[in-house]
Amino acid sequence: MTERTVPSRVRPVPAASSDPRPGVAGVEPTELAGLLAEMGEPAFRARQVGDAVWRSEAPSWDAVTTLGLPLRAGLAERLRFDTVAETDLRLADDDATEKALHRLPDGRLVESVLMHYPARGERRERNTLCISSQAGCAVGCPFCATGELGFERDLDVAEIVDQVRHARRRLVSRGRHLTNLVFMGMGEPLLNLDAVIGAARVLTDADRFGLGARHLTISTSGVVPGIERLTALSPQWTLAVSLHAARDALRDLLVPLNRRWPVRAVVAAAAGYAAATGRRVSYEYVMIDGLNDTPADADALARLLAGSGSHVNCIPMNPVAHTPWQASTPERIDAFAGRLRAAGLGVTIRRNRGQEVGAACGQLAAEKSAEPAAVAVARRRERLVAASRAALAGERSQEPAPPGLPAGSQGPVIAQTAPRAAARPIARPDRRPAAGRQLPGLPQRRTR
Numbered sequence: 015m016t017e018r019t020v021p022s023r024v025r026p027v028p029a030a031s032s033d034p035r036p037g038v039a040g041v042e043p044t045e046l047a048g049l050l051a052e053m054g055e056p057a058f059r060a061r062q063v064g065d066a067v068w069r070s071e072a073p074s075w076d077a078v079t080t081l082g083l084p085l086r087a088g089l090a091e092r093l094r095f096d097t098v099a100e101t102d103l104r105l106a107d108d109d110a111t112e113k114a115l116h117r118l119p120d121g122r123l124v125e126s127v128l129m130h131y132p133a134r135g136e137r138r139e140r141n142t143l144c145i146s147s148q149a150g151c152a153v154g155c156p157f158c159a160t161g162e163l164g165f166e167r168d169l170d171v172a173e174i175v176d177q178v179r180h181a182r183r184r185l186v187s188r189g190r191h192l193t194n195l196v197f198m199g200m201g202e203p204l205l206n207l208d209a210v211i212g213a214a215r216v217l218t219d220a221d222r223f224g225l226g227a228r229h230l231t232i233s234t235s236g237v238v239p240g241i242e243r244l245t246a247l248s249p250q251w252t253l254a255v256s257l258h259a260a261r262d263a264l265r266d267l268l269v270p271l272n273r274r275w276p277v278r279a280v281v282a283a284a285a286g287y288a289a290a291t292g293r294r295v296s297y298e299y300v301m302i303d304g305l306n307d308t309p310a311d312a313d314a315l316a317r318l319l320a321g322s323g324s325h326v327n328c329i330p331m332n333p334v335a336h337t338p339w340q341a342s343t344p345e346r347i348d349a350f351a352g353r354l355r356a357a358g359l360g361v362t363i364r365r366n367r368g369q370e371v372g373a374a375c376g377q378l379a380a381e382k383s384a385e386p387a388a389v390a391v392a393r394r395r396e397r398l399v400a401a402s403r404a405a406l407a408g409e410r411s412q413e414p415a416p417p418g419l420p421a422g423s424q425g426p427v428i429a430q431t432a433p434r435a436a437a438r439p440i441a442r443p444d445r446r447p448a449a450g451r452q453l454p455g456l457p458q459r460r461t462r
């Protein structure tokens with residue numbers, strides 16, 4: 015493939031926020047204590063303010079009645095109590111899935127999804143929140159609505175944490191509490207790692223949000239230097255890697271970061287994280303009919319992860335507009351998972367939640383975007399069909415990796431000027447086009 019799959023949507027650029035106040039959720043306790051001292055308040059006020067932010071369900075400074083009016087007014091002048099305002103809230107799955115579209119101070123939109131899992135047998139009730147780390151995303155995975163939107167900006171610590179505070183308020187009003195948190199919403203968390211680490215520390219600090227560290231998961235599409243940085247911190251957070259393909263040619267298409275950090279480098283870095291932390295890494299695998307769900311794909315994945323002790327989550331692709339692909343059928347997912355299990359891997363088949371409310375990453379924000387012209391959609395589909403054909407033939411992408419990636423360790427990048435033949439991977443047993451059904455617009459594939 016030679017053409018770049020560019021985002022085909024254009025989001026209206028909101029007016030810049032004129033509000034320079036930082037969000038209180040991102041202010042360190044020592045900074046808060048210093049600010050209160052400057053305001054002439056006694057030392058114990060820091061604890062009172064902390065309780066208002068972390069222990070009460072108050073939505074604004076006005077509602078914090080444990081503080082006097084003058085202090086509330088003084089704090090409101092300096093700090094935002096909340097950096098996000100819910101502009102859209104949708105329920106699905108008999109109210110078990112709740113999608114929130116949050117508007118940030120500058121008008122950017124980000125999403126969070128709250129999923130309720132009732133107690134079953136020995137298993138306790140779970141309430142899992144999926145949050146965003148960036149507005150938009152630079153990685154550009156073509157099956158993802160956020161990837162199609164393109165990158166807008168990083169979120170700061172308070173903007174990340176406030177998504178969680180919003181969800182907690184809604185949960186508490188129903189007599190529930192948050193049990194799990196995953197950074198799997200809009201954005202690539204490891205491309206905004208300072209803020210993500212800052213937010214994770216706030217959220218797992220017993221004196222602030224207080225979530226158990228082992229209940230927090232950070233996902234990545236494969237930013238190797240970011241995984242190495244996390245490894246050096248050796249936290250108890252879970253690492254999830256969005257893999258989606260075990261062969262580089264296919265992963266170059268599905269996860270464009272792979273052009274910079276190939277799949278083996280990503281898995282090696284994740285193994286380093288598991289070794290340093292003792293935490294099992296989970297691999298996410300979006301299942302696309304006829305593209306990455308064949309027996310050969312399952313075998314390649316089993317070989318890649320053999321002996322790693324990791325777990326694979328098979329997730330049917332969410333219906334996303336503007337792609338030529340569709341989700342794998344339940345039968346194909348079962349067969350794929352069975353092959354992985356037979357090879358000794360732990361596997362869970364996930365079901366899609368909240369499809370009727372656009373719960374997949376970026377879908378609500380995409381709804382608010384300008385619909386691309388029909389001609390742009392048709393061109394995008396054509397490009398993806400051509401790229402699929404090349405990937406299934408084992409050809410690695412000639413396109414550059416997404417811009418704006420950090421410096422640091424990297425895998426063997428394909429020279430952009432290299433002839434196509436030189437860019438092909440070293441022959442491996444799994445390089446044969448895999449068996450499977452024909453993709454729309456693709457030639458019939460050879461079977462094993």
Ligand code: SF4
Nearest residue numbers: 151154155158161201
């Ligand atoms: S799947 Fe994740 S990394 Fe890929 S474009 Fe979407 S948000 Fe970004």
